[in-house]
Amino acid sequence: MQPLATFGTRPGLPWARLGFFTLVLAYAVLVLACLLTLLAAGDLSWGRAPWQNLLKTVSEFAQPSFLDLWWGPERLEYRSDDGTLLRVENRQQVEAQFLAGLGRATWTTFQIATLGSLLAAVMALPLGLLAARNLNAPAWASRTASTLLDTLRAVHTLVFGLVLVGIVGLGPTAGILAISLHSTGTYGKLYAESLETLDMAAVDAVRATGASPSQVFFSAVWPSVLPQFVSNHLYVWEFNIRDSTILGLIGAGGLGLLISEAVSLFQWSRLATVILVVIALVMAFDALSRRIRKALL
Amino acid sequence: MSAVNTPLPEAVFDVRDLRLEIKGRCLLDVPSLTVWQGERVALIGPNGAGKSSLLKVLGGFAGASQGRVTVLGREVTGAGPNAMDAAQWRALHAEIGQVRQGLHLVSRLSALENVALGALARPGAIPLWRSWLRCYPESLLREARQALADLGLEDRMDMRADRLSGGQRQKVSLARLRLQRPKLLLADEPTSALDPAAALQACDALAALADDATLLTVVHDTELLPRLADRVIGLKEGRLVFDVPLQTLSPDLLKNLYETGDPADGCPCNPRTNLPLALPLRPRGFPASADRCTA
Numbered sequence: 001m002q003p004l005a006t007f008g009t010r011p012g013l014p015w016a017r018l019g020f021f022t023l024v025l026a027y028a029v030l031v032l033a034c035l036l037t038l039l040a041a042g043d044l045s046w047g048r049a050p051w052q053n054l055l056k057t058v059s060e061f062a063q064p065s066f067l068d069l070w071w072g073p074e075r076l077e078y079r080s081d082d083g084t085l086l087r088v089e090n091r092q093q094v095e096a097q098f099l100a101g102l103g104r105a106t107w108t109t110f111q112i113a114t115l116g117s118l119l120a121a122v123m124a125l126p127l128g129l130l131a132a133r134n135l136n137a138p139a140w141a142s143r144t145a146s147t148l149l150d151t152l153r154a155v156h157t158l159v160f161g162l163v164l165v166g167i168v169g170l171g172p173t174a175g176i177l178a179i180s181l182h183s184t185g186t187y188g189k190l191y192a193e194s195l196e197t198l199d200m201a202a203v204d205a206v207r208a209t210g211a212s213p214s215q216v217f218f219s220a221v222w223p224s225v226l227p228q229f230v231s232n233h234l235y236v237w238e239f240n241i242r243d244s245t246i247l248g249l250i251g252a253g254g255l256g257l258l259i260s261e262a263v264s265l266f267q268w269s270r271l272a273t274v275i276l277v278v279i280a281l282v283m284a285f286d287a288l289s290r291r292i293r294k295a296l297l
Numbered sequence: 298m299s300a301v302n303t304p305l306p307e308a309v310f311d312v313r314d315l316r317l318e319i320k321g322r323c324l325l326d327v328p329s330l331t332v333w334q335g336e337r338v339a340l341i342g343p344n345g346a347g348k349s350s351l352l353k354v355l356g357g358f359a360g361a362s363q364g365r366v367t368v369l370g371r372e373v374t375g376a377g378p379n380a381m382d383a384a385q386w387r388a389l390h391a392e393i394g395q396v397r398q399g400l401h402l403v404s405r406l407s408a409l410e411n412v413a414l415g416a417l418a419r420p421g422a423i424p425l426w427r428s429w430l431r432c433y434p435e436s437l438l439r440e441a442r443q444a445l446a447d448l449g450l451e452d453r454m455d456m457r458a459d460r461l462s463g464g465q466r467q468k469v470s471l472a473r474l475r476l477q478r479p480k481l482l483l484a485d486e487p488t489s490a491l492d493p494a495a496a497l498q499a500c501d502a503l504a505a506l507a508d509d510a511t512l513l514t515v516v517h518d519t520e521l522l523p524r525l526a527d528r529v530i531g532l533k534e535g536r537l538v539f540d541v542p543l544q545t546l547s548p549d550l551l552k553n554l555y556e557t558g559d560p561a562d563g564c565p566c567n568p569r570t571n572l573p574l575a576l577p578l579r580p581r582g583f584p585a586s587a588d589r590c591t592a
Contacts, residue, residue, distance in 0.1 A: 199401070201397075201401040204401070206417070207390070208358075208390055208393075209417055209477050210387045210389070210391025210392070210417070210477075211387070211417035212387060212417075212425075214429065215418075215425070215429070218428065218429040219406075219414050219431060220414075223405050
């Protein structure tokens with residue numbers, strides 16, 4: 001076995017290591033700066049009774065409201081402090097109504113994510129083709145496309161949503177457009193990266209047979225990148241299902257509306273139900289898309 | 298062989314006063330070189346002699362710094378108003394079949410589809426919309442199947458190109474050439490990725506393809522010369538050292554070609570294994586090569 005390289009035995013190497021060491025040092029300084037400034041301002045506190053609150057939250061989350069469908073009291077009596085009967089409700093019935101609403105909201109969320117993703121996938125296609133460095137698009141077009149993609153990716157879906165609610169009004173349309181604008185940036189980048197990993201030698205080999213540019217594209221480029229494009233699409237779609245659950249917070253419809261309602265009324269058990277639905281939705285979609293991706297690649 | 302039979306041979310390519318310089322280094326300096334229709338020509342020479350560069354210039358994939366190169370009646374070195382436009386280049390490339398060092402197939406397409414790609418630019422072989430949808434006419438597919446079957450790949454037709462072995466991939470690319478029906482074949486070390494048995498098969502397939510075409514091959518393994526060439530051109534440092542019929546190729550010529558003052562440069566080694574090349578170099582008066590390679 002050869003002895004490990006030490007400083008001075010191989011010229012050049014220590015300097016490379018020194019460079020990396022400096023980078024690590026800079027990172028450490030940055031982390032410390034973040035931590036220490038927060039500490040100095042006294043903003044790094046755990047609140048007054050963290051353990052107590054944690055236990056309370058956990059116990060409420062442990063009884064998600066949908067259980068009431070079976071075990072909820074059929075006569076829940078609301079009384080004022082002096083014992084007067086204010087209202088009687090059938091918890092099972094109320095919960096059934098809530099769950100029906102939850103189902104509709106879930107569908108809305110899914111609609112927003114699906115249509116928004118598809119719109120983004122289509123809009124990003126020309127931009128991704130232009131931005132890919134190996135396809136030799138004109139420099140100005142390539143630069144414009146990648147700047148546009150970076151800008152779209154930099155603005156969060158929620159910010160787009162807030163702006164769009166002001167333009168097209170409350171409802172799923174704003175959500176769809178918000179998702180699609182932000183995701184166009186993501187798709188374009190992923191498309192461009194898939195294109196850049198293309199085996200250009202194979203493309204050149206087809207070009208060398210005298211095929212026209214459109215033939216080269218459809219015979220060599222498209223079949224190579226299509227599986228990756230589909231895989232990217234499934235990935236961003238899944239991401240958007242998660243993202244669109246939040247969009248309801250700003251009035252774009254869907255599960256987010258129920259989340260914000262539950263939070264503002266401190267109905268943690270209902271929040272737990274909604275979150276369970278989100279988790280189930282995302283996990284189911286993830287399992288499905290993973291299978292499709294595996295079959296494709 | 299066929300050059301003799303052809304009553305009025307036609308120049309397939311013609312090189313006049315070609316110079317190719319990159320960053321002040323002269324890669325090629327060829328005052329005159331003509332290859333006639335039907336000839337089978339091998340280019341040999343040490344690494345860095347300019348063999349691949351010459352092939353690139355002929356295929357139009359590299360320009361020339363000076364001089365005139367005419368390929369299949371078209372002047373590929375034309376500049377300014379004489380420069381060829383994209384359509385002319387495509388028409389030329391359709392007539393030139395290329396075999397490159399790597400085995401470049403579209404990895405996600407089946408062997409059969411890769412073969413069919415060869416006919417993309419053949420006039421009338423496939424309507425444009427069909428080529429976009431990769432929905433090839435039955436006649437074309439039959440031709441592709443036949444081409445693969447002739448190379449012993451009947452049972453690999455529907456296999457994806459990236460699942461084929463190196464030898465199979467090379468055969469697929471040769472079958473693709475057959476569908477292209479080129480007039481000139483430019484092969485750059487067609488056997489570099491193959492084991493000896495596969496190399497022989499590939500050479501024979503290439504030679505068979507060249508029956509009605511002109512073949513120009515860069516050869517590293519001089520053992521393969523008789524299968525691929527009847528005319529041998531030696532290149533060294535960008536210059537033509539000799540241009541002789543295969544029969545008159547002597548060990549002395551080879552020795553001169555591969556011998557240089559710089560041991561690292563001229564060693565006739567297999568570039569991948571760094572072992573000296575076998576017959577006929579070593580036994581016939583080139584004993585020093587083994588020492589040089591290991592040095």
